[in-house]
Amino acid sequence: MVLVPYPGTPRHQSVELQPIAAARVNTSALSNARQAVDMGYSWWEAAVTVAPMTIDDAREWRVFFGRLRGAVHSFRLPVTSAAQHDGSFIARANGAGGGYSLASDGWPVSTKVLLAGDFVTVGDQLMALDIDVDTDATGNATLQFHAPLRRSIADDTIIETKRPFLTAWLPEGAPALTLNSAQLQDGFSFAATEAY
Structure with missing residues (x-):
């Protein structure tokens, strides 16, 4: 797998991070009592929403998604909007x-x-x-x-x-990118899962 450079102008509206904690849970059908075992590892799921942009910025995103080859390669997703x-x-x-x-x-x-x-x-x-x-x-x-x-x-x-960044891959592949009549790339979203 290749680590593909992330677009230099992220233009994120949001990066939503969800920690996934691996656990095994059993619930009693009789009393609803719960037993849980922490499996000792976890990972991150992310949902990224990108703002509308000019055609010039959109080209960089097209190249990025093309180089990722769907779910094949990984990238470093910035997780903070400022230092x-x-x-x-x-x-x-x-x-x-x-x-x-x-x-x-x-x-x-x-x-x-x-x-x-x-x-x-x-x-x-x-x-x-x-x-x-x-x-x-x-x-x-x-x-x-x-x-x-x-x-x-x-x-x-x-x-x-x-x-900080999340090393991630695209579990659903690249999003559909739509160039509108004003020669602007519409905003889009994509899911990312931690790669390790």
Whole structure:
């Protein structure tokens, strides 16, 4: 599979993210009592809505969808409309890690950098933060996540903190694109599923 570059002018009206938590649930037919087992992994589903655009911007989208070849290749979907912070630091994994937390370094010292509910991308995995990122006097911080990392992260892996992304594919293929009589591309929507 190829990682296809995302259009340089996203023109998103919205990016709707839904975390899918894998669980096995049994409900009693007699009492409606529930037993649930957390399967220990999850993924993201996304729905993207793109605004109407000029024919010049539409060409870039046509090329993008053509290169994806339907559900064959993957892309990096931006998940924030603006940068989450204005720093120029590069955070990295501090030692190999996995599970619901990750030691990291390279942050500004003694500050609150990101808030619970913000996103980071670690090793091409989009992760939602479960607690605020408060750094210590040496620029270290432990990241806590809502869901576990699906694979082990190597020491020194870059953590995208400013403009996190979802590595995704198109489960329904490319949307229909319609050029109207004013030579404008109508707005369109497409579904995306996390690729890993």
